[in-house]
Amino acid sequence: MALIELDLTAQPGPVPPSIPPARRYRTSGLVLAVALVFVLGGAGGPDTLGWRFLGTIASPPIPESPFQLDGDRVYTAGGLGDHRTVSAWSLAKPPAKLWSVAVPAREIGPDQVAYGDVRAATVGDVVLITDGPETTAVDARTGAARWHTAIGVHPLTGGRVGLVQDPKFRAGTEYNQAGGAPGDLYFSATGVPHDQPPVTTEFRGVDLRTGATAWTASAPGSVVYFDHPSGVVVLASDRLTLLSSTTGAVRRAIALPTLAGQQPQSGRLIGDLVLVSYGSEHGDARSLVAYSVRTFQQLWRVPQAKELVDPGVCAGLVCADAASGVSVLDPATGHTLWHAPGLDLVRVGADVLEQDTGTSDAVRVVDPAxxxxxxxxxxWSSDITAADGSPLLLRRTDDTRVSMFALVEDDPVALRPLGATHGVVSDCATDSSFVVCRGTGVLQVFSYRG
Incomplete structure (x- = not known):
């Protein structure tokens, strides 16, 4: 194993938290969780569309553990007590169970377990099953157990290596939950809250086939990371680093300057741009700086207004906070293209979806330029969980509470009706071929692309 230390003598200082402080979760954050699933997809050709009911899948009505549509499979979770049962289903006509596996329930205290947020996703030849911070890997074909860890493992581009982010805290900084004092909270890899940022953050690359540690690296203070095809981009308060996903080796690193006495506070990745925000969210002298992932060269810098109480969402676009809403920027130059006051923006293929802030109510499709x-x-509503690479599907409910679906086509932009569910449904998911919705005790499965 190679140990790479990223300037451990640096002072942590005010830094972007590895997990945002708890007080910062707002309605817009919940909208973002729904909105981000549209970011990477674009609408495919509509010439083979055809709405077809494939059948149903038995599913317990447990809202804390939603089903997952994953390619030509659906994963469901159920069970009570000390174990959960995760099942894989093929989306044939009718859907058929492939396997079921028991995984340990997450403990929240002595003799207590919680139905956390059980999720499953295929990564290469394994399925990663998560419940809160815990991860269980099983064989994708048979469901046989491969390995288990109490810390979350996040798959990286390529599907061979997963990443563990493990902040290390000073002794005595664990948050007193009984006291309930206000302030920022920072979380350990196992979900324990602390009232001070970590001294250092350790990264571990995990072989997803075996669970073995492939490499380790560390950075001072609290950091955020981004998965990119060229590697793992790590943003700290004083530097930007690119690590190899397979070996952990440092491929590129630069020191980040202070601007008007401010250090980087947060960041995000949009395509090949790392967008670094300077200044506290409600303070003065805020700015947004764009760096190229490929070269780490600074491309442009623009000022930002004080962040609004509920600024809305800007997903898949380059945006800066403005005095009222957000400004959409040209990724190449940082020049303002247009303003969007009071709406959430989501990039979908060649177009941009606008929706009411804090809701999933679709307003219109606009030209990103x-x-x-x-x-x-x-x-129409955009409250459908969509997989990467999916076109934009919308739904609306008629007087009988049946959900109807339509596809937003591109070039020219148009709304194309698809079909309807069999009776009342609640949450729905889609990818480029299927729609799955939760009915009463079952999942209804439809295909819409031949």
Whole structure:
């Protein structure tokens, strides 16, 4: 194993938290969780569309553990007591169970377990099953157990290596939950809250086939990381580093300057840009700086206004906080293209979806170059969980509470009706071929692309 230390003598200082402080979770954050699933996809050709009911899958009505649509499979979770049962289903006609596996329930105290947020995803030849911070890997074909860890493992591009982010805290900084004092909270890899940022953050690359540690690296203070095809981008308060996903070796690193006495506070990755925000969220002298992932060269810098109480979401676009809403920027230059006051923005393929802030109510599709209207969507909702690479599907409910679906086509932009569910449904998921919705005690499965 190679141990790579990233300037451990640096002072942690005010830094972007590895997990955002608990007080910062707002309605817009919940919207973002729904909105981000549209970011990476684009609409495919509509010439083979055809709505077809494939059948149902038995599913317990447990909202804390939603089902997952994953390619040509659906994963469901159920069970009570000390174990959970995760099942894999093929999306044939009718859907058929492939396997079921028991995984340990997450403990929350002596003799107590919680139905956390059990999720499953195929990564290469394994399925990663998570419940809170814990991860269990099973064989994708048979469901046989491979390995288990109490810390979350996040798969990286390529599907061979997963990443563990493990902050290390000073003794005595664990948050007194009984006292309930206000302030920022920072969480350990196992979910324990602390009231001071970590002294250092350790990264471990994990072989997803075996669970063995492939490499380790560390950085001072609290950091955030981004998965990119060229490697793992690590943003700290004083530097930007690119690590190899397979070996952990440092491929590139630069020191980050202070601007108007401010250090980097947060960041995000949009395509090949690392966007670094300077200044506290409600303070003065805020700015947004863009760096190229490929070279780490600074491309541009723009000022930002004080962040609004509920600034809304900007997903898949380069945006800066403005005095009222956000400004959409040209990724190449940072120049303002157009303003969007009071709406959430989500990039979908070649277009941008606008929706009411704090809701999933779709408003319109606009041109990303200038914000001009392309399609009004009154009465439609974007509350469908979509996989990467999916086109934009919308749904609306009629007087009988049946859900109807439509696809937003591109070039030219148009709304194409698909079909309807069999009776009342709640949460729905989609990818480029299937739609799955939770009915009463079952999942309804439809295909819409031949």
């Amino acid at each position: 200038n914000g001009d209207d392309e399609l009004w969507l009154k009465g």
